[in-house]
Amino acid sequence: MTRRIRNWVLGLSGVLLLAIVGLAVQRQSTAQNYRQSTTPTLFFHGGGSSYHAETHMVAAARRAGVTHTVVRAMVSRTGKVTMVGQIPKGAINPIVEVNYADNRQLNYAVHGQWATNVVRTLQRRYHFKAINMVGHSLGNMSSIYYLLQHDRDSRLPVLQKQVAIAGHFAGLNFKRVPTSIRQPRGLTLDAAGKPNWMNATYRQMTQLRRTLPRHQLRVLNLYGNIGGQTDGTVPNVSSLSLKYLVAKRAQSYTEHQITGRLARHSQLHSNPTVDRQLIKFLWQK
Incomplete structure (x- = not known):
């Protein structure tokens, strides 16, 4: 081996060693920043949408080093769940992108059942004891109705x-939405987040004030305000009414208003501020 080749090999080895050390330092830093948990987080998209609406937030979590494991749960119009991808044993902070084939379903109880089907599929395969959920717009009803239908079922993972x-x-x-889910006119909230008028589905959701397990759930409520107390689609008053449903019994309840160019309803799931807020809330130590 000539001196030139030997020096080239030594130089390349040094570069590789530095890269390995740098990667190890980066992984150690990530482990110090984020909880190293096997609890999965499920993402639910909004009405008329798909798992593609979740990819920006999920990609942000991956870039931050929160997780390296992302799988997909495809839910058919009949509620059958087909998993795409595998969660390795011991995977840290795995993410499940949920996709509903019937993305315009307005029966919220059905959303709860579909979410349950996804959770049960994950439980059978991976035996998870706890889960997190992220919802955008209509996707929030999957979380709420999962809680309504199974908040005291010890056989299912804890939210x-x-x-x-x-x-x-x-x-x-x-x-054109059914009366049962239409926002009442002149809607206002008191200091506890209680609406002055309640439609049929909201009255149903108030069961959580009695049945939600005490001091178990931590809630982060993110809403956009482009001006006029609305995200352009949903008035802030409707988003903030979550407080009355869960704050009384939750371990914690936090609200955060998003403003600026990407505060519109359909852009919130692609908003860097939203990314930072949910990463901090879900995984940061």
Whole structure:
């Protein structure tokens, strides 16, 4: 081996060693920043959407070093769940992107059942004891109705953390939606977040004030304000009505208003501020 080749080999080895050391330092730093948990986080998209709406937030978590494991749960129109990808044993902070084939379903109880089907599928395969959930818009009803239907079922994983983004808990003010989910006119909230008028689905959701396990769930409520107390689709008053449903019994309840160019309803799931808020809430030590 000539001196030139030997020096080239030694130089390359040095570069590789530095890269390995740098990667090890980076992984150690990540481990110091984020909880090293096997609890999965499920992402639910909004109405008329798909798992593609979740990819920006999920990609942000991966870039931050939160996790290296992302799988997908495809839910058919009949509620059958097909998993795409595998969660390795011991995977840290795995993420499940949930996709509903019937993405315009407005029966919230059905959303709860579909979410349960996903959770049960994960439980059978991986035996998880706890989960987190993130919802955007209509996707929030998967979390709420999972809690309504199974909040005291010890056979299912415990919902530890919930991130609500652009939720329409007190109703939508669209003309063509059913009366049961329409936002009442002149809607206002008191200091506890209680609406002055409640539609049928909100009255149903108030069961959580009696049944939600005490001091178990931590909730982060993110909502956009482009001006006029609305995200352009959902009035802030509807999003903030989540407080009355869960704050009384939750371990913690936090609200955060998002403003600026990407505060619109359909852009919140692609908003860097939202990314930072949910990463901090779900995984930061």
